[in-house]
Amino acid sequence: MEILIVFLPLLAAIISGFFGNKLGNRFSEILTSLFVSISAIFSIYIFYNVMINDYNSNIIISSWISSGTLEVNWSIKIDPLSSVMLVVVTFISSLVHIYSIGYMHHDPHKPRFMSYLSLFTFSMLMLVTSDNFLQLFFGWEGVGVCSYFLIGFWFKKQSANNAAIKAFLVNRVGDFGLALGIFLIFYYFGTINYNEVFNLIPTLISEKINFLGFNFVVIDLICILLFIGAMGKSAQIFLHTWLPDAMEGPTPVSALIHAATMVTAGVFLVVRCSPIYELSPLGLEIVTLIGMSTAFFAATVALVQNDIKKIIAYSTCSQLGYMFFAAGVGAYNVAMFHLFTHAFFKALLFLGAGSVIHSFQNEQDIKNMGGVWRKLPFTYLMMIIGTLALTGFPFLSGFYSKDAIIEFAYLEKGSLSNYAAVIGVITAIFTSIYSWRLIFLTFHGSFNNKKLDIKDLHESPLVMLIPLVLLSVGALFSGMFFKEIFIGTESSQLFWKDSIMFLEPLSKDHPPLWFLLLTPSFVVISIPFSYYLFLKKNLIIEQIVKINYPLYVFLKKKWYFDELYDFIFVKSFKSLGNFFWRKIDNLIIDRFGPDGISNIIKKFSLYAVKFQSGFIYQYAFIMLLGFSILLTFLIIK
Numbered sequence: 083m084e085i086l087i088v089f090l091p092l093l094a095a096i097i098s099g100f101f102g103n104k105l106g107n108r109f110s111e112i113l114t115s116l117f118v119s120i121s122a123i124f125s126i127y128i129f130y131n132v133m134i135n136d137y138n139s140n141i142i143i144s145s146w147i148s149s150g151t152l153e154v155n156w157s158i159k160i161d162p163l164s165s166v167m168l169v170v171v172t173f174i175s176s177l178v179h180i181y182s183i184g185y186m187h188h189d190p191h192k193p194r195f196m197s198y199l200s201l202f203t204f205s206m207l208m209l210v211t212s213d214n215f216l217q218l219f220f221g222w223e224g225v226g227v228c229s230y231f232l233i234g235f236w237f238k239k240q241s242a243n244n245a246a247i248k249a250f251l252v253n254r255v256g257d258f259g260l261a262l263g264i265f266l267i268f269y270y271f272g273t274i275n276y277n278e279v280f281n282l283i284p285t286l287i288s289e290k291i292n293f294l295g296f297n298f299v300v301i302d303l304i305c306i307l308l309f310i311g312a313m314g315k316s317a318q319i320f321l322h323t324w325l326p327d328a329m330e331g332p333t334p335v336s337a338l339i340h341a342a343t344m345v346t347a348g349v350f351l352v353v354r355c356s357p358i359y360e361l362s363p364l365g366l367e368i369v370t371l372i373g374m375s376t377a378f379f380a381a382t383v384a385l386v387q388n389d390i391k392k393i394i395a396y397s398t399c400s401q402l403g404y405m406f407f408a409a410g411v412g413a414y415n416v417a418m419f420h421l422f423t424h425a426f427f428k429a430l431l432f433l434g435a436g437s438v439i440h441s442f443q444n445e446q447d448i449k450n451m452g453g454v455w456r457k458l459p460f461t462y463l464m465m466i467i468g469t470l471a472l473t474g475f476p477f478l479s480g481f482y483s484k485d486a487i488i489e490f491a492y493l494e495k496g497s498l499s500n501y502a503a504v505i506g507v508i509t510a511i512f513t514s515i516y517s518w519r520l521i522f523l524t525f526h527g528s529f530n531n532k533k534l535d536i537k538d539l540h541e542s543p544l545v546m547l548i549p550l551v552l553l554s555v556g557a558l559f560s561g562m563f564f565k566e567i568f569i570g571t572e573s574s575q576l577f578w579k580d581s582i583m584f585l586e587p588l589s590k591d592h593p594p595l596w597f598l599l600l601t602p603s604f605v606v607i608s609i610p611f612s613y614y615l616f617l618k619k620n621l622i623i624e625q626i627v628k629i630n631y632p633l634y635v636f637l638k639k640k641w642y643f644d645e646l647y648d649f650i651f652v653k654s655f656k657s658l659g660n661f662f663w664r665k666i667d668n669l670i671i672d673r674f675g676p677d678g679i680s681n682i683i684k685k686f687s688l689y690a691v692k693f694q695s696g697f698i699y700q701y702a703f704i705m706l707l708g709f710s711i712l713l714t715f716l717i718i719k
Contacts, residue, residue, distance in 0.1 A: 083124050083127070083128065084124075084128065084139065084141055084158045084160060084211075085141065085143070085158065086120070086121070086124060087121045087124045087125055087128070087158075087168060087172065087207065088121075088158055088204065088207045088208065088211060089204070090117040090118070090120055090121050091114075091117060091118050091121055091175070091200040091201070091203040091204040091207065092200070092201070092204040093117060094113055094114040094116075094117035094118065094196075094197075094200040095114070095197045095198075095200035095201035095204060096197075097110075097113060098110040098113060098114050098193045098194075098196050098197040098200065099193070099194065099197035099198075099201070102192075102193020102194065102196070102197060103193060105193075107192045107193060110192060110193035110196050110197070111179075111182070111183045111192060111196055114179055114196040114197070114199065114200045115176065115179040115180050115183065115196075117200070118172060118175050118176045118179050118199075118200060118203055119176040119179070119180075121172045121175075121176070121203070121207075122169075122172035122173045122175070122176040124172075125165075125168040125169050125171075125172040125173070126169055126173070128160060128165050128168060129165045129166065129168065129169045132160070132161070132162055132165040133162075133165075133567065133577060136579075137160065138160055138161045138162075139158075139159075139160045140157055140158070140159045140160070140213055141157060141158040141160075142155050142156070142157050143155070143156040143157060143158065144156045146216070146217075147216070151272040151273065152268070152272070152273070152274070153273070153275070154214050154216050154217070154274065154275070155213070155214070155217075156217065157211070157212065157213045157214070157217065158211045159211050159212060159213040159276075160211070161579075161580070161581040162577055162578050162579060162581045162582075163350075163353065163354060163418070163578070163581035163582060164210050164211050164581075166418060166421075166422060167210035167346075167350055168207070168210065168211070169422075170343070170346070170421070170422060170425045171203065171206045171207060171210065171343050172203065172207070173425075174337070174338065174343060174425055174429050175199065175202075175203040175206075175338060175343065177429070177433075177549035177552060177553060178199065178334045178337050178338040178429070178433075178549070179196065179199055179200075180545060180548065180549050181334055181337070181433055181436070181545070181546050181549045182195065182196065182199065182332075182334040183545050184440075184542060184543045184544075184545040184546035185332065185333060185334055185436055185440060185542075185546060186332065186334070187543075191235075194235075195232075195235060195332070198228055198231045198232050198235070199232070199334070199335075199338065201224075201228050201231075202224075202225055202228035202229070202232065202338065202339070202343075202344070203343075204224070205221050205224025205225045205227075205228055206221060206224075206225050206343050206344065206347070207221070208220060208221035208224065209221025209222055209224070209225065209347060209350075210347075210350060213275060213276055213277070214274050214275045214276060215264045215267060215274040215276070215279075216264070216274055218351070218354075219260065219261065219264060222257065222260065222311070222315065222347065223257065225315075225339075225343075225344045225347065226250065226253050226257065226315075229249055229250075229253075229328070229335075229339050229344055230246050230247075230249060230250045231246075232331050232332070232335040232338075232339065233245050233246040233249050233328045233330060233331040233335065233339075234246025234247075234330075234331070235331055235332060235335070236330075236331075236332070239330065241330050242330040242331065244327070244330075245324075245327040245328055245329075245330040245331070246328075246330075246331075248323070248324050248327050249324035249325075249327070249328050251324075252314060252321055252323060252324040253314045253315060253321075253324065254314075255310075255314055255321060256310055256311045256312070256313055256314015256315055256321050257311055257314060257315075258310075259306075259307045259308070259309075259310025259311050259313075259314070260307065260308060260310065260311025260312075260314075260351075261311075262307045263304050263306075263307030263308040263310075263311065266291075266300070266303065266304050266307065267279055267304060270286060270289070270300060271283075276354070279358075280357040280358070283301065283357060283358050283361060284361065286300045286301055287299075287301065287361060289301075291303060299362070299364070301358060301361050301362045301365070302362045302364045302365055304358060304362075305355075305358055305359050305362040305364070305365025305366075305368075305369075306364075306365060306368060308351060308352070308355060308358075309352065309365065309368060309369055309372075311348070311351065312347075312348030312349070312351050312352055312406075313348065313372065314348075315344065315345065315347045315348040315351075316345050316346065316347065316348030316349060316402045316406070317345055317376075317398075317399050317402065318348070318372050318373070318376045318399075318402065318403065318406065319372060319375050319376040319379050319380075319403075320372075320643075322376065322379075322380070322399055322643075323640075323643055323644055323647065325345070325395055325396075325398070325399055326392045326395045326396060326399075326640070328395070329389065329391040329392050329395050333391065333432060333433070333435065333436030333439060334433070334436065336391055336394075336395070336432045336435075336436075337428075337429045337432035337433050337436070338429075343425075345398060345402060346402070346405075346421050346424075346425070348402070348406075349402065349405045349406065349409065349417055349418075349421055350421075352369060352406065352409045352414075352417075353409060353414045353417060353418055353582060354581075356409075356414045356582050356583035357583045359409070359583075360412070360583045366409075366410050366411070366412070367410065367498055368410075369406055369407070369409055369410035370406075370407045370410025370411055370498050370499070370502055371410070371498065372403075372406060373402075373403045373404070373405070373406030373407030373408075373409070373410055373502070374403060374407040374501065374502040374505040374506070375403070375505075376399060376400065376402065376403030376406070377400045377401075377403030377404050377407065377505060377506065377509045378400075378403070378505050378508065378509050378512075379399075379400075379403075379641060380396045380397070380399035380400035380403065381396070381397075381400045381509045381512035381513055381516070382512060382637055382641075383396050383637055383640050383641065384396035384397055384400065384512070384513075384516040385512060385515065385516045385519075385637060386634060386637045386638050387516075388447050388448055388449050389446050389447060389448075390435045390438065390439065390446050390447075390448050390451075390520060390524065391432070391435055391439075391446055393448075393516060393520050394428070394431050394432055394435055394520075397428070397431075397472065397513065397516070397517070398428055400509060400513060401420070401424050401428065401472075401484075403509075404420055404484060404487050404506065404509070405417045405420050405421055405424075405487075407487070407491065407502045407505075407506070408420065408487040408490065408491070410498075410502070411490060411491050411494045411496075411498075411499045411502060412494065413486075413487065413490040413491075413494075413569075414582045414583065415568055415569050415574050415578055415582055416483070416486045416487050416490050416568075416569050417487070418568065418582070419482075419483045419486065419561075419564070419565070419568035419569050420483035420484060420486075420487055422483070422560065422564065422568065423471070423479035423480060423482070423483040423556075423557075423560050423561050423564075424480070424483070425556075426471070426479060426553050426556030426557045426560055427467075427468045427471035427472050427478075427479060427480060427553075427556070427557035428468075428472070429553050430464060430465075430467065430468035430471075430550060430553035430554055430556075430557050431465065431468040431469070431472065433546070433549060433550055433553065434461055434464045434465040434468055434550060435465075436546075437458070437461040437464075437541075437542040437546055437547070437550070438451070438458065438461060438465075438524060440542050440546070441454075441457075441458055441461070441539050441540060441541070441542065442531065442534065442539070443533075443534060445531060445533070445534075448520060448523040448524050449523065449530060450530055450531045450532075450533075451523065451524045451525075451529075451530065451531060452523060452524065452525070452526065452527040452528055452529050452530045452531075453525075453526065453527055453528050453529040453530075453536070454524070454525055454529065454536065454539055455525035455526060457536060457539045457540070457541075458525070458539065458541055459541075460541055460547055460550075461541065461542065461547075461550070462525050464547075464550040464551070464553075464554050465521060465524075465525070466521065467554045467557050467558060468553075468554070468557055469517045469518065469520070469521055470557075471557040471558070471561075472513065472517055473510070473513055473514040473517050473518075473605050473608070474510055474513075474514075474601060474602065474605050475602075475605055475606070476602050476605075476606070477561075477562065478557065478558060478561065479556065479557050479558065479559070479560045479561030479562070480557075480561065481561060481602065482561030482562065482565045483561055484506075484510065484601075485598075485601055485602070486565075486569055487506060488503055488506040488507060488510070488601060489503075489592075489593050489597070489598070491503035491506060492593045492597060493593060506601075507600060507601055507604070510601050510604065510605065511604045511605075511608065514604065514605045514608035514609075514612070515608055515611075515612055518608060518609055518612035518613070518616075519612055519616050522612060522613060522616045522617050523616060526613075526617055527617050
């Protein structure tokens with residue numbers, strides 16, 4: 083069963099990719115959706131078996147590398163952590179496949195698109211079921227390549243090409259750090275298998291290494307390098323710039339890659355390596371700092387965005403920050419709980435946004451929408467559910483997982499944890515404001531689209547709405563049903579066992595009542611506040627923007643990260659490249675290399691051809707000259 087879970091998507095990708103044009107669009111979309119759905123059903127069964135019967139296994143598919151001390155296998159590792167990821171990846175992927183049948187209906191290259199989706203799913207499954215760092219790296223690079231294919235799927239669109247290249251290059255920065263971390267692990271332990279590394283890691287507590295002129299504790303350096311990889315894949319601050327631009331891809335891609343699967347790979351990596359991070363206070367502090375900074379940064383930028391998909395993308399970036407600072411304060415199980423619930427409501431929001439875009443004929447600016455909740459009642463209801471869950475409205479999934487992160491940070495001793503709790507509350511307020519801004523400007527108020535008539539708008543087809551219903555069930559109830567299993571004081575340790583590091587029992591203390599009510603109160607109050615601000619008194623917003631225009635521009639420009647990177651890296655390297663091209667390549671290498679040699683040969687041939695005159699005395703002269711040179715050479719020798 084485990085083998086089928088992993089390899090059915092690969093088989094679907096191969097058939098649809100190589101034979102889809104011959105077999106037809108309908109066959110490709112049904113085959114890929116069916117195979118991935120079967121994987122999802124089997125994954126749910128595996129998760130149930132792990133949860134009820136403590137099932138775990140490590141199936142060796144084949145031996146991969148056997149060289150000296152390096153023994154690496156292709157394997158499928160099933161434990162509580164991987165079983166959770168299996169459900170998230172396959173369930174969301176199956177719904178995205180089904181949704182794509184309707185969303186990509188008019189695209190002439192549907193078999194290729196469905197093949198890419200299935201190949202991405204296979205790569206992600208290889209990543210989460212690995213029992214060693216090399217197989218993880220294989221899946222890691224696989225999802226990177228597939229994201230490049232999917233973001234740039236509409237390759238005739240220049241902005242999509244640019245976004246795909248940007249995502250690929252930024253992720254290479256993070257992947258370089260991950261590769262260095264894996265090399266360092268093998269250098270010190272002679273193995274890259276999880277269990278062996280985790281058992282040996284305590285032996286390096288005091289070991290130090292000089293890296294780039296700085297002395298690091300080896301464990302700290304390993305954690306930092308691994309986290310750099312996680313930062314790139316999970317779009318954390320400084321390596322986040324690719325995520326908003328990736329919205330150039332089709333909306334199902336946004337739901338699959340940027341909501342529930344690929345971007346969570348970094349969180350999975352940190353949680354999987356919790357035995358290493360627990361021995362590195364510096365590593366955990368960096369994870370906490372980057373996580374809370376990302377949560378705050380992305381939420382502030384989302385406040386002023388107008389592209390419906392980019393608002394949700396920055397929301398994803400922000401929620402990933404929550405997951406990281408949860409892991410940074412030692413709440414690995416809480417981080418996974420938020421990853422689990424977030425998958426449902428964020429995929430719901432992305433696919434709901436896709437339904438809106440589909441109805442508006444590819445319009446994505448929320449300022450060109452409005453007043454359509456009666457025309458799109460089902461999509462409106464699904465988006466409301468997703469927004470309530472995202473903002474942490476009481477008793478929905480986000481309420482249980484996000485508030486658990488803030489509460490755990492509050493209870494954790496240390497100034498950084500307290501700062502994280504404060505940032506968590508502020509970010510939750512911002513999240514609620516920009517989320518309701520999206521809802522009110524998209525569905526309420528006056529209809530602002532000048533290209534379309536509101537009468538022409540209609541609901542999406544049933545094949546696109548059914549996935550929304552299933553995701554809404556998860557957004558409504560996943561937090562309530564799985565809270566005790568994932569983060570309960572005793573039951574969570576019974577569930578997670580050795581897949582997550584618990585150095586000591588989780589605290590049974592609770593924050594004071596005022597703190598427990600703080601975030602939910604702001605979340606509830608923000609609904610009428612946002613309605614009043616964005617619909618009834620829009621002039622207030624204009625006045626706020628006018629008074630704080632430099633701040634507005636700062637947020638609109640996304641804290642100037644793109645401009646800064648363009649100045650530091652793009653322009654400088656472009657200037658350096660031009661210098662080497664003009665001065666080194668053209669004036670030196672070409673002049674004295676191929677161009678110089680060809681010019682010499684050309685000139686020599688022009689002189690030599692003059693001796694081919696047909697006169698015997700000239701040939702005799704050349705023969706005599708050659709004989710003299712040969713005789714001189716022999717005498718000297």
